[in-house]
Amino acid sequence: MRRLVDAPRWALNLFAAAALVYLFMPLGWIVWFSFNEPVGDVNLVWQEFTLDNWRGAFRASAYRDAFVESIRVAALSTAIATLLGSMIAIALARYRFRGAAGLNLLLVLPLTAPEIVMGSSLATLFLDNAEIIKRGFVTVVIAHVMFQISFVAMTVRARVRGFDWTLEQAAQDLGATPMRTFWRVTFPLVLPGIMAAALLSFALSIDDYIITLFNRGSLQTFPIYIDGAFRREFPPQVNVLASLILLASISLMLIGVLRATGKASRS
């Protein structure tokens, strides 16, 4: 029954690998150029190899500070949005209730609204209520959650749809309380969707420019800072920072995977 040459299988894997290469092409360029010794302030033409940029990698800089701010905003907004969005997704996919269709549509609306007008309208809302809230960290988080919720809800809903809810019923028949059922049965099965949604919204928040621009007060996030800075320069330090970010994220994930498989092999 086994085919001698599993051509489609091999081809598909190759295609997937090519897709990953495609995703990492710009990053490869970025990392490569972090080893460049540019002639001027603009690190875009290869000159010569150097390790100098990496030697001073951990020195404090405005780029790093702005990035840290972005992380703080992203962490908080992702946490809130993942919670709220997942709840919405579970509600929409698990239950049949009045108004579900309409709410589905309403959920799509934040995705359709152009960022610039949403950003400025939200800013107007905050300005009109300047006694209650001043534009800054909090307003940026609020704004980010606003557009992240829809992304989370739709991603988690894709997971939850077609879910076998009789599993829950079975658990309850076996005597589990609804709470326990949720944590032991439902949640672990939905978790991949929630993690994926969290990843996506984290990326969204780190990358946001326009909505942040209008609602930031004097907060400097990474995209805001580099938009200004890049009009004058593109120093190799940026490449180093980006490479460090990559390195850190991949390492974290690698550790996570190795620990998980370690646990699995032990259990």
Place this chain on the structure above:
Amino acid sequence: MPKHPPSRRLTRRHFLGAAGALGAGGLALPSFLGGRLAGATTPRSTPPAQGEGGSLWFDNWPEYIDLTEDGYVGTVDRFMQATGIDMTYTEVISDNNEYFAQIQPVLGRGDTIDADIIAPTSWMAGRLISLDWVDQLPLEDVPNAANLRADLVNPAWDPTGEYSLPWQTGFAGIAYNIEHTGRELTSTEDLFDPEFAGRVGMLTEMRDTIGLLALAEGIDISTLSSFDEAAPAFERLQKAKDSGQVRAFTGNEYIVDLEAGNFAACIGWSGDVAAINVDNPNIRFVIPEEGGTSWADTMLMPKGAMHREEAAQWMDFVYEPENAALITAYVWFVSPVDGIRDHVAEIDPELAENALVFPDDETLSRVHTFAHLDEDVEAEFDAAFSEIAGA
């Protein structure tokens, strides 16, 4: 502040060295600043306690001032030490329209923004002055304002001269990569040369693009008062875009495009090319025969700004020729302050000879300032330009 690679600011290396050498044992300042700055050995000075000398907030463009690093004390820190004023210097202006969108909701409602001084480009300054969203400058407390270059006194955007004081100035002309053009360029017509089809860039800055094109049509841009007068320039631009002559409309990115060869030639700014020319001598700048435009980023005080005394001290400080020279030696734009050439020569002799930073009279005679447009006329210009530039 990211460490600066040695050669964009090739002069800075010399500059830091020269500035450092002038003091004994680490006093990193030129001696002519005298005794005002005792004990200025630490690169990062701690500002005095709040309230001792007042405070000041200045919103400016990025890379527009010499900051403290590597043993050199920058202008802001020296100012703080000299006056005891606690100064906040932020580099938040990256685009005039984006900055306007941020301050409009506040100033338009009659509220005050955080900044005491802001430095938008001259046309935006003209708009803010027309809207009465700025206060008069405390020029009576700025004796060094007398050092202002003659051609910048009572400019088009501020006819009474009471509301603005230029920070840095520059020119727009033709920037090109001689490797890709194969020859020197001298005229705006060169941008329309079929040889460069699809490799010509223009600026998203309306006044520089239309300015150069209008001058090539023989129109005097300093007296423009209606859209019809400039219509030929718009038509020319439309044709060039439709035929594919123009590859893209850019902001500062044109420098990259010139280096990479995406552009053979484009409209560009003097300061950018001056900086890159040190590293890549193939990239040149020329004020075309028909004429170029001159612009300024200029200091204004938004309405309701509280720290007028401190602002006056700052303006006086940066208009002191020695201080202006230090700033120029870093930013490489054309200083609005007169008579700094000798001071710059002490710091960086090569820079003092740089025609893009110290233009001669012949060059100055070929640049014109775009007229200040009325609100309605400006709207017509902006709408027509956006239609062509792609929006």
Place this chain on the structure above:
Amino acid sequence: MPAATVAPPPQASGLSQRADLVGLGALGVAAAVLVLVGTGAVSGAAAVVALSILLAAVVGLVVVAVAGGAEARRRLAPYGLLKPGMLWLALFFFTPLVTLLKQSLSTLPSRFAVEAEFDWNFGNYSTAFSSFGAQFQRGFGYAAVATVLCIAIGYPLAYVIAFRAGRWRNLLLGLVVVPFFTSFLIRTIAWRSLLGDSGPVLAWLERLHLTGPLEAIGLLDNGRILNTQWSVIGGLTYNFVPFMVLPIYVSLEKVNVALVDAAKDLYSGSVRAFRKVVVPLSLPGVFAGTLLTFIPAAGDFINARYLGGPNNTMIGNSIQDQFLVQNNLPVAAAMSFVLMAIITAAVVVYTKYLGTEDLT
């Protein structure tokens, strides 16, 4: 083992009917109050009253849940889950949206005025329709092509990660998203270098002698990639691949591999098994991914600005321009609503096409 169902006690059905309405009503009232207060339609003492109504609605919901018994709780559960998220959206999305709607029907007394006068000015909408047809077309066109490309790239990738990655799947999934932790500006600058006239992509195409054929089919324009429509589409595709991969992955991942193997045996061929079994199960993911890609892409402006030429602008650029450069918020608002309406209509049609059960 069949799931045992508990027949609801007779009198509870009446309450459960009402519980439904109570839940929806409470949600609706709470949201409405937030929008009214947020837009300033009610203020001062009236606002205090409105906010008390909001509080009452929330409390009432809880009371009914507690008092109504298990059936009522089950009925009210979705509303309870929806409440926090929906109320957040009510205050921070719908409120600004209503304000924006008012703006779209207003006229500015002067170009830089901060307050527009609400005067049912539908002229903004006619401007939006008439002056920006080409940009709308390009916006939807580029976004559609990019979405299709994202599916072509993303589906196989998601499939491999879901079924063939084993314990490395989380790492691979992370690898898909990690590039996006560096800022879009850095990625776009990287692409500009890669796609530029002296960049490696063109160099390789020339080396492989592909430039001729590619030029013939229109993918290259005079030997250039940068500043053409294809570099814009390329940029859009690149930016949205994770938004396609992740939803497809999450819906594929819960497919039982044993099921797929059984299907392969049943349909005597993996391609048919794939078509008949895997594809339908992955549809929710494709659906979500399509929406999460097409919708933001249609309104995008960044890629066209940095990677496109003056003839490649999308509707997002026009809205950006109307707002920032022309300072014409009413027209920008009208254009935004036209964009939103068209997209929403497309979503409704698409949803119906995929089957009505996908709507809930």
